[in-house]
Amino acid sequence: MPDFSCRLSETTTPLTHFWEHTVGSDHAPVALRADWQAQLRRCHEDLGFRYVRFHGLLSDDMGTLIDHDGKPLYSFFNADQVVDFLLSVGMRPFVELSFMPEALASGYKTVFHYKGNITPPKDYKQWATLMNRLARHWVERYGVEEVREWFFEVWNEPNLPAFWKGTQADYFKLYRHTVEAIKSVDPALKVGGPATAKNEWIEEFLEFCEKKKLPVDFVSTHHYPTDALGNEGDDTETQLATSRRAVLREQAQDTFRRARGKPVFYTEWNASSNPRDARHDEPYAAAFVAKTILEANGLVEGYSFWTFTDIFEENYFPSVPFHGGFGLLTLHGVPKPAYRAFELLHRLGTEQLLVDGIHETVSVWAVRQETSVTVLATNHALPRHSIKGETVDVRISEAREPRHVHVERIDEAHANPQRAWREMGAPEYLSALQLEHLHAVSRMAREPLPWKYDNGVVHVEIEVPPHAVAAITVVFA
Structure with a gap:
């Protein structure tokens, strides 16, 4: 992991x-x-x-x-x-x-x-x-x-x-x-x-x-x-x-x-x-x-x-x-x-934190703001190179207890209007209803993410599919 x-x-x-x-x-x-x-x-x-x-x-x-x-x-x-x-x-x-x-x-x-x-x-x-x-x-x-x-x-x-x-x-x-x-x-x-x-x-x-x-x-x-x-x-x-x-x-x-x-x-x-x-x-x-x-x-x-x-x-x-x-x-x-x-x-804010950890396809950055920190994870590889979905473990130490944690995703199933267009049959010319649907499925959604807090450490786990971005935002009280 x-x-x-x-x-x-x-x-x-x-x-x-x-x-x-x-x-x-x-x-x-x-x-x-x-x-x-x-x-x-x-x-x-x-x-x-x-x-x-x-x-x-x-x-x-x-x-x-x-x-x-x-x-x-x-x-x-x-x-x-x-x-x-x-x-x-x-x-x-x-x-x-x-x-x-x-x-x-x-x-x-x-x-x-x-x-x-x-x-x-x-x-x-x-x-x-x-x-x-x-x-x-x-x-x-x-x-x-x-x-x-x-x-x-x-x-x-x-x-x-x-x-x-x-x-x-x-x-x-x-x-x-x-x-x-x-x-x-x-x-x-x-x-x-x-x-x-x-x-x-x-x-x-x-x-x-x-x-x-x-x-x-x-x-x-x-x-x-x-x-x-x-x-x-x-x-x-x-x-x-x-x-x-x-x-x-x-x-x-x-x-x-x-x-x-x-x-x-x-x-x-x-x-x-x-x-x-x-x-x-x-x-x-x-x-x-x-x-x-x-x-x-x-x-x-x-x-x-x-x-x-x-x-x-x-x-x-x-x-x-x-x-x-x-x-x-x-x-x-x-x-x-x-x-x-x-x-x-x-x-993202303007204060980038040092993140410890290394992986062949997963990269993680953390950026601090006044009352929150955003952890941005990518899972990326070039074509014909090995890649799979990964469960990513993130720990943020010396932190206050969060008020809430949410995630926004970009992957095959999220914020991916091209997939919806293909499912329509890949029309060359769009109707107004088709265009409205593509706009809707292109949007990102904020989803609550389970978290644990113990002795000043916030701990989250998240599934990151191949060729995906996940932005985890931890909001402190």
């Missing part, structure tokens, strides 16, 4: 809720949709997300810069509409500066069905002019104190040919022109990079900036436990099976060491990079999310999950309610198990 214990009198470690700093989305035009906005508002209110990051702010479908009768035509109207909405709900943009406007592009290579141009600028000075005008416009519109709270990230995954047709040197040149243009508006505006996949280019990027005396306000990169850029037909199960259970923690530790004291922001991560991975809709993702986040405490300033919604059209716009999309919410706004994991994490 897995056995874990903690002492309430122990010195705690700060739990900063770094995972709530930013969340990811698709590309800028979807941020103009009413359903996207409604879902983001809900995520902000329920899960605490403060910034949102998306591709394509500079692409032609946003109209930011186009060639009109042989002359550059700037229009920040659509970008402003997105920012206005974010500020109206208490959020801010984590600005990814991509992709290349056709008017500035040196070639015609594009990515995704919406054809984001991935070529370097034909004239870096014209690119710098765009950066300067955009930053200046936002400072004039929203005020310098507000825009100083934003983050400007230069490009997306320039180390992958799918996103950047230039060289590493070309990207560094892009960064130099970008940071100089934005900082010329106000030196306190925050600019960073290299926004790479697979934790790459960090040393080279920082060495370049040091050599050229360029400011770097933060280091950003991405990671997944699978290939960096997933495809619908990938053998994701094999990729995950040959990965390591704590690989993202190991990578975050390495990035933290290589960042030379700069704040580290992971601006993309998920259980896999496959945009059609059924595990994204299953309790597997909830266990992966909770475990991965809590293992990253103290290593990163921000940990931006990719993505908050399945309103997402990189390859095509889907219609199947559960199609393995990246999102925490389905197309219809039904919370997936991973959403509920973020909900449990949001409710």
Whole structure:
């Protein structure tokens, strides 16, 4: 039986809720949709997300810069509409500066069905002019104190040919022109990079900036436990099976060491990079999310999950309610198990206790608040690795007698709307009654949990199925 214990009198470690700093989305035009906005508002209110990051702010479908009768035509109207909405709900943009406007592009290579141009600028000075005008416009519109709270990230995954047709040197040149243009508006505006996949280019990027005396306000990169850029037909199960259970923690530790004291922001991560991975809709993702986040405490300033919604059209716009999309919410706004994991994490306090105990698949954390402590347990293993249901024994010592103890669960039988959808026959288009039922079964329930108290020790036992999360809250008198 897995056995874990903690002492309430122990010195705690700060739990900063770094995972709530930013969340990811698709590309800028979807941020103009009413359903996207409604879902983001809900995520902000329920899960605490403060910034949102998306591709394509500079692409032609946003109209930011186009060639009109042989002359550059700037229009920040659509970008402003997105920012206005974010500020109206208490959020801010984590600005990814991509992709290349056709008017500035040196070639015609594009990515995704919406054809984001991935070529370097034909004239870096014209690119710098765009950066300067955009930053200046936002400072004039929203005020310098507000825009100083934003983050400007230069490009997306320039180390992958799918996103950047230039060289590493070309990207560094892009960064130099970008940071100089934005900082010329106000030196306190925050600019960073290299926004790479697979934790790459960090040393080279920082060495370049040091050599050229360029400011770097933060280091950003991405990671997944699978290939960096997933495809619908990938053998994701094999990729995950040959990965390591704590690989993202190991990578975050390495990035933290290589960042030379700069704040580290992971601006993309998920259980896999496959945009059609059924595990994204299953309790597997909830266990992966909770475990991965809590293992990253103290290593990163921000940990931006990719993505908050399945309103997402990189390859095509889907219609199947559960199609393995990246999102925490389905197309219809039904919370997936991973959403509920973020909900449990949001409710945690900020004082993490040291927990003694180790197990092959079960991990346990304890977080203290003024009148309670929450013990969060996950039972997780990668595909094709051994896992079974476990009876987990938890002891909390140096504690007062509890007033009550309850548990909230995410597993095959709890907060799992995909299962209910399959039992309906997996309809592609939902009726209003079917949608109402899926919302109902997606909810977590608080159930009383038996406990014992003896000589200052609270003792509970709980069954944790495979690929599950259980949050035990002990409330003291």
